[in-house]
Amino acid sequence: MAEAQDACCLCETVVNDEDIPLQEQFRLTIDIKATLVNKPLVKEDKKTRKTAREDKTEELTKKVSALRNAGGGALLIHLLGLSPNDRCLALFNEYVDDTLTKLIEDGVLFVDTYSKIWLSEHTTSEKYQEYLVLIVKSSLSLTTADFKTKVTSDENLTRPTTLNIKKLLFNEQQQKEKRPKIRGIDDSIQEGRDIEFKSFHKTPFEGIITQTNVKEVLEYIWKDLRLREYISSFTKIQDGGSYYLGIGEGLEEITGYNYKTKNKILSGIRVEPSLHETVKKGLTELIRQHTIVQIGNAAQPRSADSLVKFKFHEVDKDQVYILEVAVGYTPGCVFYDTPEVYTMIEGSTQMIPVEFSEWLEKVKTFHPARQSK
Ligand SMILES: [Zn+2]
Numbered sequence: 001m002a003e004a005q006d007a008c009c010l011c012e013t014v015v016n017d018e019d020i021p022l023q024e025q026f027r028l029t030i031d032i033k034a035t036l037v038n039k040p041l042v043k044e045d046k047k048t049r050k051t052a053r054e055d056k057t058e059e060l061t062k063k064v065s066a067l068r069n070a071g072g073g074a075l076l077i078h079l080l081g082l083s084p085n086d087r088c089l090a091l092f093n094e095y096v097d098d099t100l101t102k103l104i105e106d107g108v109l110f111v112d113t114y115s116k117i118w119l120s121e122h123t124t125s126e127k128y129q130e131y132l133v134l135i136v137k138s139s140l141s142l143t144t145a146d147f148k149t150k151v152t153s154d155e156n157l158t159r160p161t162t163l164n165i166k167k168l169l170f171n172e173q174q175q176k177e178k179r180p181k182i183r184g185i186d187d188s189i190q191e192g193r194d195i196e197f198k199s200f201h202k203t204p205f206e207g208i209i210t211q212t213n214v215k216e217v218l219e220y221i222w223k224d225l226r227l228r229e230y231i232s233s234f235t236k237i238q239d240g241g242s243y244y245l246g247i248g249e250g251l252e253e254i255t256g257y258n259y260k261t262k263n264k265i266l267s268g269i270r271v272e273p274s275l276h277e278t279v280k281k282g283l284t285e286l287i288r289q290h291t292i293v294q295i296g297n298a299a300q301p302r303s304a305d306s307l308v309k310f311k312f313h314e315v316d317k318d319q320v321y322i323l324e325v326a327v328g329y330t331p332g333c334v335f336y337d338t339p340e341v342y343t344m345i346e347g348s349t350q351m352i353p354v355e356f357s358e359w360l361e362k363v364k365t366f367h368p369a370r371q372s373k
Contacts (some may be wrong), residue, residue: 007031011078014119015349021122024135026073026344028063028351032056034082034130037092057099058146065145066342066351072138073344076119078130084129087118092132105162106140107126107149107368114136141205149232149333154193157229166366168236170296172333175238176298177302180309182326183242185266191249194234194241198225199248204247206247209271220283221245227283227325228290228336229289231308234327237336245269246315246322247263256259268320271312279323280310296331297360302330 007015011029014020035042036052059074067073076312079092097110106111119131142162150157151164169192183189191197201207203225209217221227227243234241252263271279287304294300312321341354352360 005257007079008080010127011076014076014078015133019123019124019125019127020119020128021201022074023134024072024074026067026070027076027343027349028073029076029078029128029349030056030059030063031080031171033360034079036234037079037095039091053095057096061099061103062145062340062342063351064100064134065143065340066344067136068103068139068143069342069354070138070344070351071135075134075136077134079130079132081220082130084120088271089116092116102159103143103277105143105366105368110139135162141366141368142341142359144339144341144359147335148337148339149152149161149335151231151236152193152195152233157233162363162366163368168333170309170364174295175329177306177331178238178240178329179306180240180326180328182309182324185244185247185313185315185322185324189242189244189264190298191262194237194239196230196241196243197247197249197264198243198245199267200225200246200269202249207267207270209269209275211275214278214282218279218286219245222286228286231291231325231327232334232336235307235330240326240328243325244322245325246320266315266322268315268322270320272319274310276321277311283310283325284308290336292335292338293330293332294308294360297357297364300332307334327330 008031015027015029033046036049036056036356056240068073089208097151100114101110104110110305112116113136115135117133117135121132122133134302144162144165147160147165149160149165152158170294183195189195198221203220205213205217205220217315227245230241233241246266246268249262250263250265251260253260282303287308290300291304291307293302293307307330309328311324311326313324314321338356339359341359342351343354344351
């Protein structure tokens with residue numbers, strides 16, 4: 001079931017208000033504080049604000065994908081605390097448009113997919129001053145909210161396209177899988193498509209893993225430090241890749257030249273050797289629990305042990321190590337969770353997830369220029 005998004009009372013009213021002159025049959029609401037979109041006067045904690053903005057973007061993504069997959073609809077955006085005199089959308093557009101663009105997989109232009117209108121201009125009711133309506137057109141094929149797998153450039157991880165996924169899953173000539181290989185920590189390693197450095201120093205754990213915090217640390221590495229995303233991306237590279245925990249980056253002057261370049265800082269992780277096994281086992285368990293290896297319509301029984309390899313490299317004698325997680329090439333596609341795709345329940349204001357098998361079928365027949373329904 002779709003998680004019930006806690007809509008406010010007014011949203012409950014507006015979504016069922018039959019006097020609202022909207023043609024769109026499917027309607028959803030979303031509450032967004034006006035101060036989250038616009039620049040707040042009161043200082044807010046940067047990280048809290050960033051997380052809140054990301055959470056709302058995620059909710060928006062799910063709802064827009066549901067409406068697109070259901071044949072189009074209206075998302076009633078409740079901008080809580082918005083001045084009735086403020087109809088400026090500049091910061092709102094800045095906040096959401098990139099996200100909305102990513103949800104167009106069929107090649108149709110942004111301007112032909114979305115429109116934004118003020119509800120107050122279409123109703124005499126005073127109480128809807130805070131509502132902006134995002135009209136969402138139907139997807140010609142299928143809109144995935146979150147693929148739960150990443151692809152990479154040389155600089156960073158990105159969201160794949162539906163065509164990327166189709167090629168990975170349904171390409172007839174799949175390469176053979178390769179075992180992960182440990183690359184080591186000598187000077188030659190450089191960040192790129194197959195190498196990622198993550199500092200552990202500047203985390204809430206301040207560079208230390210202990211018996212007490214280890215469980216929390218593992219969850220943090222998996223999600224916040226994005227190990228799951230890097231694993232999914234490295235499996236798509238012919239020679240795999242390595243994720244290093246405990247390497248930070250700084251800027252360094254090159255003597256005799258007029259610029260600075262990036263350098264590695266081997267700050268490491270302080271962790272007793274007796275805990276190394278616990279860390280490896282814990283991460284293996286997270287991979288085992290969450291990862292799906294898929295070729296075509298079939299899930300592949302590839303074990304976590306064959307997908308990754310761990311090595312603690314000693315940096316100095318004082319129990320400081322760098323953890324390397326090496327990942328091997330894997331045919332098909334590795335997901336770190338079930339892809340999130342939504343649609344609407346007919347005749348309701350509720351969204352529901354699309355089954356994985358149904359999603360696979362749609363990806364298989366996906367053609368950006370052809371209607372698949
Ligand atoms: Zn509301």
